[in-house]
Amino acid sequence: MHKPGPIGVFDSGYGGLTVMKELVKELPQYDYIYLGDNARAPYGTRSFDTVYHYTLECVQHLFDMGCRLVVLACNTASAKALRSIQQNDLPRIDADRRVLGVIRPTTEIVGEYTKSRQVGVMGTAGTIASESYPIEIEKFFPDITVYQQACPMWVPLVENNEWNDQGADYFVRKYIGQLLSRSPEIDTIVLGCTHYPLLINKIKRFVPEGMTILSQGSIVAHSLSDYLQRHPEMEAVCSKGGQRTFYTTDAPEGFDRQASIFFEAPVASKHLAL
Template sequence: MEAPIGVFDSGYGGLTILRYLRKLLPEYDFLYLGDNARAPYGKHSLTTIYEYAREAVSHLFACGCPMVIIACNTVSAHALRLLQQIDLPRSSDPTRRILGVIRPTVERLGELTRNGHVGILATPATVRSNTYLLEVNRLHPEIQLTQQAPKMWVSLIEGGEYQANEGVNYFVRRNIEELLRKDPRIDTIQLACTHYPVLLPRIREFVRDDIVIAEQGMIVAESTQNYLQRHPEMERRLSKNGISHFLTTEEDGEFAEMAGLFLHARLAEDMIDQVQLR
């Protein structure tokens, strides 16, 4: 039986990934799950992040999704490997797949940088995990990676403060300047939090024109497309009606209002359902 591709994030940011998935793979169906009621995950312990992620992925599997994309850097950094290596083999259907966003992002960095100096802008939880450093050292040991963890960006975005104003400009400029001070030779900045593309117009104001600013959305979408081309046995299990549906653990009215900012599309009420994870 064919079923949609599951996409999971701890909140709204994963919708920036889904936006590009729907653009590049418009014929496929998607089921998005945002655990907004318990976001942000970065404030929780590693054990709690793993438990929450396991509940979310299990819910999408129970909905029939044969493949789930974890569109969250924090979960990809702290829980993906456990889900892939421990939970999936013990599940009722080990042929299902769980994919993350960090590996495809790092794979692309070698094509983006011209001089081997790359900056990463990520949440404190993702930076603390050192997952990007480990993956870059494994795949691109020639790249010098510098990380910066803006502490306020996610809060600003989810609080509706993303347009140009004195406060937003201050926090964006400060973190960009701190990153470039650590390594003035950076020629590529990777946005390694799925919320950060909302601030892209502000980020560009404080970055030199010769620096590439890379979003994860198209990178992950192209990686997913490539994966399906290489795995026809999975591709055949996916439904293709061009339909997207959305699940949230918060009030569905609140979700609809914020989702448009990340998805660049208005969601009808019948496209959203509130769920409880356990």
């Protein structure tokens, strides 16, 4: 029997904290370790190979800290690295460990929300280029047409604390307009980046009334809860002490200030040297 360890939560930077916040809310009894690779962020514009190697390195660090289950709370990492890690690396590292992503839980349920069967996906350039959302949605709902929109300025706006400024309105309106110009029948938009929940109030201002906006945090939390119920062998190796530990590959002082905004609670992180 493996010794229980915390649930690992990985992101290239801060965005994954919007997911971890919901994980803690839904499953507060578990221990969590968050690792943000801020020193090498953003991942959204990097190549598939670079994202894969960076993600695998960070996952290995979480494994070394005792995590037997890791959630990639990053759409770019989920799109560009998850499959390779699951298929090629886990059998070599430890077949009893698990790495989960954020794209599949979202695509599994999107069909429950759209009536027109036309869905928009907004994400980083890397996530959009991967075609992960159209591919996964078609597996579950082949009748849905997916329209994608890269939003290259949204993450910088959030990371620089400018999401509430009037200047952000231009870029929020611009990308939503570009997406909706492709089809007036889109009735559901997936926010395919974990940074985007901080822009949710502005996004709602520039979409038609009645539009459904799907944010990933609560979706991933519900999915993980279900996963642990269906896999008691994994649930048994997740330690339960309600501890939250934070690591960043960059300076902890700067990370803590920004992270507390995403996590909506004080954060005291430690530095991890890669």
